[in-house]
Amino acid sequence: MPHPHRLRLTLAKLAAILPVEFALHAAVLALHPPYLLTVALLALTTTALVIWVVEPSAMRLLRRWLHAPGNHLRRQTHDELTQAPSLWRIRVTLDDRSGELERLTHRLADLDANILGLHVHPVDSGVRDELVVSTPDSVGADELLAAIGSAGGREVHVWPTTALALVDGQTEALNLAARVVADPAELSHAVAELLGARLVTDQLAVAQGMLPQDGTMLKIPSPWSGLFVFIRPGEPFTPAESARAHRLAQVAELARNLEEDCPAKS
Incomplete structure (x- = not known):
């Protein structure tokens, strides 16, 4: 059960304790026992009854009222989750x-x-x-x-x-292009992320033409290994996606050439 609101919990405890206190004080005053006995009797009896009997019983009796706000919030949250798009x-x-x-x-x-x-x-x-x-x-x-x-x-x-x-596709493409410029070796990972595809690492399958020819395979030039091959089963690559991947390969090649030229000039 959700934790009850503090005000409701206080009211419930008062409702449980006051009748017991009232009844015990009335009984003690009617009997007129010695002073110390009166104090001990009231303290022990009230404590035992409130802690072990009255308060737990009152909490059970008033449970629905005590936890009503929390239950309402929980039901509302559950409804929002079950109806979420x-x-x-x-x-x-x-x-x-x-x-x-x-x-x-x-x-x-x-x-x-x-x-x-x-x-x-x-x-x-x-x-x-x-x-x-x-x-x-x-x-x-x-x-x-x-x-x-x-x-x-x-x-x-x-x-x-x-x-x-x-996520905006153009923003994602620019972020990946910046990543490739910073490190041309990231080209294969960037293309795979951009197209939601998988890089083919089995060069024998590529050489023997064992990959599907239904448009779900894409080849782009690699500045250092000659060719990268990607597959995306069930999702043929569109001409626009192919153009984006090839453009990233061009960016990687330019970035690599700049890296090679800079040390040579220095």
Whole structure:
């Protein structure tokens, strides 16, 4: 149980103690025992009754009233948590025609989904839209997939995500570019972080062409090893993402050349 409010706890203790004190004093005054006996009787009896009998009984009897504010706050917090929105990241391919995105947003609105972020990537088969949406906790991936499919979406992928997905993409790219300038060796880690991909370290698989050819593999030049290969199963890379990764590779190469030129000039 939540801790009761101090005022309510004080009132409850007074309500428990006063009747006992009143009854004992009335009985002692009626019997007129010796003074020392009166004091000892009142002190021992009152203490024993209050500590072991009256106060615990009063706390149980007044429990709902005592803890009412805390219980209300706890219920309110629980309701807020259970009704809190869920965040989802969605990737979907749409035809590059007027009204396609509007139809998708209407289908999502039917689920009370709120679009918090949107990026559009042109691809050969239309446009690849990446959205971050919040939904009521009762809406799951199946409902989102059905709504997006009814809007004409293709190659749909839906993942639970966090508020980190709402970080501005341009700011993130600039931060990673600054990291690569400071240390060109960070290129592979920066690209993996930027694209949410995994660096392929199995060079034999790369050489023998064992990696998927469905657009989920990306190759970028490396200033020191010749080539970096990244994969992202289930999520084909868009042309815009490929351009960003190649631009980071150019930044790393320029930074490395500057590092090599500076010692030579000095």
